[in-house]
Amino acid sequence: MSAVLNQPPSVPVAAPLHQPSPGLWMLAWRRLKRDKIGMTALVVVIFFLLLMAGSYTGLVAKNWSKEVGVSYANPSFMAGAENLEAVQAAQKDTSAKVPFVDLSDIDPLAPKYAEWAKRTAEIKITDTPRADTLLFGGDKWGRDVIQKAIKGAETSIFVGLVAALLATIIGTVLGAISGYMGGKTGDFLEWFYNVFTSIPYILLILAFAAVFKRGLDTIIFILAFTGWTGIYRLVRAEYIKHASREYVKAAQAIGASHTRRMFVHILPNVSHVCLVQLSQHVVQFIKAEVILSFLGLGVPVDSVSWGTMLAEAQSELVIGKWWQLVAASVSMALLVTAFSMLTDSLRDALDPKIK
Amino acid sequence: MGAYILRRIGQMVPTLAGVMLLIFVLFNAVGGDPALVLAGKITNKEQIENIRKQLGVDQPWYVQMGYFGFEVATGFTCTWRSFTEKPEPPKSDPKADTKAAPKAAPPSGCQAVRSWATNEEVPKILATRIGPTLSIMIPVLVLETIIAIFLAIGVAYVRGTLTDRMIMMICTVAMSISFLVYIIVAQYYFGFKWGVFPVQGWSDNFWKNMVTYAPLPIMLAIFVGLAPALRLYRSFFLDEINSDYVRTARAKGLSENKVLLKHVMRNAMIPIITNVGIAIPSLFVGSFLLESFFSIPGLGREILVAVNRSDFPVIKAATVYLAMITMIINLLVDITYKAIDPRVTFK
Numbered sequence: 001m002s003a004v005l006n007q008p009p010s011v012p013v014a015a016p017l018h019q020p021s022p023g024l025w026m027l028a029w030r031r032l033k034r035d036k037i038g039m040t041a042l043v044v045v046i047f048f049l050l051l052m053a054g055s056y057t058g059l060v061a062k063n064w065s066k067e068v069g070v071s072y073a074n075p076s077f078m079a080g081a082e083n084l085e086a087v088q089a090a091q092k093d094t095s096a097k098v099p100f101v102d103l104s105d106i107d108p109l110a111p112k113y114a115e116w117a118k119r120t121a122e123i124k125i126t127d128t129p130r131a132d133t134l135l136f137g138g139d140k141w142g143r144d145v146i147q148k149a150i151k152g153a154e155t156s157i158f159v160g161l162v163a164a165l166l167a168t169i170i171g172t173v174l175g176a177i178s179g180y181m182g183g184k185t186g187d188f189l190e191w192f193y194n195v196f197t198s199i200p201y202i203l204l205i206l207a208f209a210a211v212f213k214r215g216l217d218t219i220i221f222i223l224a225f226t227g228w229t230g231i232y233r234l235v236r237a238e239y240i241k242h243a244s245r246e247y248v249k250a251a252q253a254i255g256a257s258h259t260r261r262m263f264v265h266i267l268p269n270v271s272h273v274c275l276v277q278l279s280q281h282v283v284q285f286i287k288a289e290v291i292l293s294f295l296g297l298g299v300p301v302d303s304v305s306w307g308t309m310l311a312e313a314q315s316e317l318v319i320g321k322w323w324q325l326v327a328a329s330v331s332m333a334l335l336v337t338a339f340s341m342l343t344d345s346l347r348d349a350l351d352p353k354i355k
Numbered sequence: 356m357g358a359y360i361l362r363r364i365g366q367m368v369p370t371l372a373g374v375m376l377l378i379f380v381l382f383n384a385v386g387g388d389p390a391l392v393l394a395g396k397i398t399n400k401e402q403i404e405n406i407r408k409q410l411g412v413d414q415p416w417y418v419q420m421g422y423f424g425f426e427v428a429t430g431f432t433c434t435w436r437s438f439t440e441k442p443e444p445p446k447s448d449p450k451a452d453t454k455a456a457p458k459a460a461p462p463s464g465c466q467a468v469r470s471w472a473t474n475e476e477v478p479k480i481l482a483t484r485i486g487p488t489l490s491i492m493i494p495v496l497v498l499e500t501i502i503a504i505f506l507a508i509g510v511a512y513v514r515g516t517l518t519d520r521m522i523m524m525i526c527t528v529a530m531s532i533s534f535l536v537y538i539i540v541a542q543y544y545f546g547f548k549w550g551v552f553p554v555q556g557w558s559d560n561f562w563k564n565m566v567t568y569a570p571l572p573i574m575l576a577i578f579v580g581l582a583p584a585l586r587l588y589r590s591f592f593l594d595e596i597n598s599d600y601v602r603t604a605r606a607k608g609l610s611e612n613k614v615l616l617k618h619v620m621r622n623a624m625i626p627i628i629t630n631v632g633i634a635i636p637s638l639f640v641g642s643f644l645l646e647s648f649f650s651i652p653g654l655g656r657e658i659l660v661a662v663n664r665s666d667f668p669v670i671k672a673a674t675v676y677l678a679m680i681t682m683i684i685n686l687l688v689d690i691t692y693k694a695i696d697p698r699v700t701f702k
Contacts, residue, residue, distance in 0.1 A: 195373035198678045198685075200640045203658065207378070210662040210670050211386035283531075290533050291644065295659065310535050317543050329536040336531030344527075 024272065024350070031349040038345025044338035052154045061150035064304070065143060069131040072321045073138035085140075085319070086132070137323035139312060148304055149327040153335065155305040159220055159298075160286035166224035167285075168278045171231025176262050178232070179239025189232075196229050205288070209297040219298050223285045231277045238270040272350035279343040283336055290332065306332045356693075359701035360686070367682045374678040379423055382667045388412065389471075389667060423671075426468055431478050431672045433465040472666040480657060481673060487557060488641035488653035491569055495576040496638060500631055503581055507588035508615055514593060523589075526582040534579050538648050541575050555650040572645045587630065591623045598622070625696055632688030636681035 022030070032038050054060040070086035136146045178189035196204065208222040242248060243266070251265045292298035293307025306328045313325035382389075390407040407413045411422055425435040467476035513519050546554035552571040558564055595601065596619055604614045643655030650656075654673065661669035692699045 191369055191373055194370045195377055198370055198374055198681050199377075199674055200637045200677055200681060202637065202643065202655075203640050203674055203677055206643075206658055206662050207381060207670055207674050210665060210667070211381050287533060291535060294535055295647075297662065306533075307535075310533065310539065314539050317539060318547060325536070325539065329532060333528065333532045337528050340527050340531055 041341035069138035163223035164281035171228035175235030503584035511592035
């Protein structure tokens with residue numbers, strides 16, 4: 001990071017350069033392109049992001065909440081397996097149709113039965129055909145597990161991305177002010193930081209969750225508002241380093257305001273730190289969201305996330321229905337692995353010390 | 356040294372005040388009217404007014420803040436209202452008011468803060484829950500650190516090879532699977548299917564707990580914590596391995612084992628101890644996931660339960676206590692640096 005010194009600042013300088021030299025981002029991109037693992041991870045992450053966009057716009061997994069199969073429908077590759085739950089459910093349906101005991105001599109409603117029966121017959125009941133098997137099985141209500149996992153991915157990734165973005169913005173802005181301004185303002189922000197870090201992180205999240213109502217926006221807010229401290233620390237250190245650099249002094253000399261120096265001149269030079277942190281926090285927040293939703297402190301009941309899927313899967317596993325657990329954990333593990341590897345590659349690519 | 360410690364303690368005061376302010380704002384301003392939370396289905400205005408009076412939330416905010424400050428100052432063993440208004444019946448759970456007659460007036464005016472949900476004294480709740488939490492978390496931290504250090508030395512020894520890369524890859528994948536999945540699967544196989552350990556439970560006997568109930572949660576926590584710790588410690592070792600002193604040690608003909616175990620290890624221990632120091636405060640919260648899955652009556656589960664039933668006094672007290680513990684431990688960790696690394700000087 002300190003090697004930014006040796007490079008021309010990536011901010012476009014007023015004087016045109018005759019020989020265009022690649023900036024930090026260009027170099028980083030070139031390094032990333034050479035990194036096979038990083039590129040694979042990038043492809044997987046982009047795939048998940050597209051999936052999220054598709055699910056949000058209704059292109060995929062639109063009918064995730066439709067009960068298309070029987071209860072706990074088997075995955076199609078184990079079609080022959082016993083499904084006691086579905087059989088039981090079917091029996092319950094038929095047993096309800098068993099004719100009742102004849103009470104007509106004491107039943108005051110007896111004369112009306114004939115009329116009602118006739119009227120019932122007029123109403124056509126179309127039983128939705130329920131599939132016995134689904135591609136990767138169904139849940140308790142016969143919903144397709146794959147579609148659920150896609151919809152769950154949408155929720156979890158959305159929460160992770162937005163919360164990480166917010167946390168990065170809070171951390172960067174506060175860190176910039178604290179590191180650049182120093183003095184009384186810096187002390188105040190340090191105090192603020194100390195307050196947040198002196199409470200164990202889990203406890204801080206739970207304390208916030210205790211007072212706010214459940215909902216998607218709440219969980220994003222909670223994660224962002226408790227998770228900015230690490231970013232603040234790093235950004236502040238960078239700003240302290242940069243504030244006394246010559247290019248910042250030069251900016252002051254040409255009359256740039258404090259805000260301009262902070263966010264137009266210095267920010268591009270520390271933005272690689274922010275990007276790596278952003279990427280790291282997406283992973284962290286996705287994991288946190290899954291746990292919070294599992295505990296019932298996360299997403300509202302009517303929506304699905306990987307966490308709520310795991311909560312259902314816990315009791316399903318005992319009766320031998322493992323597919324929802326596998327669907328949720330594999331899709332989550334895939335995304336999180338890819339995102340972590342991408343983070344590592346980004347860090348390597350953005351480290352100017354490595355050529 | 357003495358001056359340093361005094362100064363650090365002096366710095367704790369504003370931080371603790373900040374923590375109190377944050378908690379106060381969260382639970383008294385954002386948390387909404389606690390009387391409404393507590394009253395539940397009661398819509399009778401008079402009753403709600405009564406509850407508010409009992410809780411002291413009918414007072415202006417600065418008075419309430421004073422109450423809270425007094426509670427914190429006495430470690431939640433005394434509330435200002437019970438302290439001042441001596442002939443007062445115990446501040447009992449408003450919910451239970453209609454059912455149970457107020458207990459006999461306490462001998463002294465001082466009364467501990469009580470849980471809204473169970474009417475237990477909060478300091479007592481926390482004191483009884485800390486034991487199970489620590490009996491899980493201390494073995495976890497100790498074993499995990501030792502195992503991770505030795506694995507990290509091993510990996511650092513074979514750095515750059517295929518083995519190294521494979522292990523790092525496995526660690527990344529292992530880290531990306533949710534803790535929940537590990538717990539669910541392990542509980543299913545070890546507890547339910549194979550019956551190696553009880554599925555969940557806890558007893559009053561410490562040794563029985565450690566032998567029957569604790570092993571599975573402890574092993575799970577170590578297993579899950581190992582991957583990130585190994586990755587981190589490996590990087591600490593690799594940071595040191597290219598130093599000049601390592602080159603010198605090699606140049607004078609020391610074996611690679613000696614270089615790693617004696618020279619590199621001592622220097623790598625500094626960031627490792629920092630890391631362990633950071634982890635110590637969270638020992639007290641415990642793993643609320645493990646505790647609720649395995650029905651361990653620990654602090655983490657207690658806090659989770661309190662969150663679910665909006666039992667604010669318990670959460671408030673736990674947060675303030677743990678913030679104090681965190682600050683004190685951080686100070687102790689900083690002091691131990693001196694013992695480990697003679698280069699450290701206190702300013």
